[in-house]
Amino acid sequence: MPMSQTYDITLRIAYSYQSPAAASRTLLRMLPRTLPDQQLLYGVVTTDPAPDHRIDDLDFFGNPCTELAHERRLTEIDFLFKGRVLCHEPSRGLDLSCALEDVPREVAQIQSIAPESPHHFLGASPRLRPEPEIAAFVRDCVSPGLSALAAVDAVSAALHEAFAFDPGATEVTTTPIEAFRARRGVCQDISHVMITGLRAIGIPAGYVSGFLRTIPPKGQKRLEGADAMHAWVRAWCGAETGWVAFDPTNAIRAGTDHVTVAFGRDYSDVAPVKGSLRSSGSHKTTHHVDVVPV
Template sequence: MKYKVRHLTEYEYTAPVALCYNMAHLLPRDTQNQRCLNRRIKVWPKPIYQSEGQDYYGNQTCYFSIEEPHQKLSIDVISYFEIQTTDFIAQAEAHPMTLGELKALLAQPNTADLRMAKEFVLNSPQVRCSKPLADYAQDCFSDDMTLIQGVKAFMHKVFTEFRFDPTSTTVATPLEQVLEQKSGVCQDFAHLSLGCLRSLGIPTRYMSGYLETLPPPGQEKLTGADASHAWFAVFIPDFGWVEFDPTNDIMPTDQHIVTAFGRDYSDVTPLQGVIFEGGDSQTLSVSVDVQRV
């Protein structure tokens, strides 16, 4: 399956910004079944400096600085992807490892992959392990279940017990509040999953990217109607990272496009940086369009 993704981000300020320095996680990355065919990023006003690189996790980054006064900032990214459909999910579902076996391997990590995976059991800036989070997920796992079966049961539990409500949270809403009110958006469900599964000792990382949405039968797809999406992945030793989408209760295949992954949202924020002046407020507008090509 081939896709074209356009991600347009615009900021408008109440007063001119004198200068700004930014880092963007908006460029695509290659994965086991995903390949970027082409991409371009256009920043306006034109930066005095712009360069691309990779962060600690191998995500593609773009650094730029603008040193002319401006009241509007625009970052327009167009990327082309090819995603191969494989039997990876079927292989993952057949994997026999249990939670107990995973924890035993992590207790004495004797490979580079195990040592790297342990980083995703630790607390991160926006996700902290706790007993209430562990208790919420504990009943999804048992001695006679495989790890994948347990994580699928947990994903289904989040899907059925939580309500999607864009007005109930912000990027700073604590996990304890999300757990109590049982509502939020995909980022909240991903962070909640990270907190619960890490609290049980399961290496879990935050996935950021896009999800193709299809219009109802007989209706045209609206330009810009798609959105950035978040889900999570767990580590299976000697197998790899397996992805889960609790917002939709599915294991991602060829409709999830990965942009970046990290410990939590703070590692893969689409745009972060520093501005000088710009007034006391700003307006953010984001448009995402995912098309099959």
């Protein structure tokens, strides 16, 4: 029987402004998805103060999103998700993925441009562009004859070995090539580098945002990235295998420790808080995540 795990999750993202902010428009992606291996049992996204206008919808990739408008002046605002999610261990049967060199041919046979189509995840995207240095590194990680799945595993392991997890080394605006040259960063950086490299060798790859359990199973090491929202990678490994999730920050496949909130081409498609407002002066942000096994 496959393993499963239920989590109670809290995500709070708060902003305080030096000068009152007016005419705020915000797009939230904080509500976990329901997927074949994951069910949102219940949950709600709230804001304090409450918005003047609110729309809950799905974006192109099927991610739950909440559009908010605040017409009043704000000195601070809190965005909160609280809910319960059930995660199942993904099936890990035989490697039925195609050979690495056959991935482009199998992609070409896919005629759909629906959200799950690999065609959306091969070219440049808003925050990712081709980088010859990253491409060369990834090509050195794989060899002819590898399956697509084995190739992605090899790239994940090599990046985990090459990078030092360092929350102070990068910012949200750091580019993949900057993080790659420094060989330091956080889950966002490592995932962006991996996606850039996989696309360079013809494997469609996308970005996943979500949570890691904050309390490890007894006797196991706590995973890197559990103190905030986490990021990992989806790679398309051929028509037979489809999409598989990899966590290069921890050199593992994503499993019951991982709770998916959103996925897209890169971080710009899945940012938990995105928007605009009229303000002057600085602001402060706090970010709190708690993922408690039930």
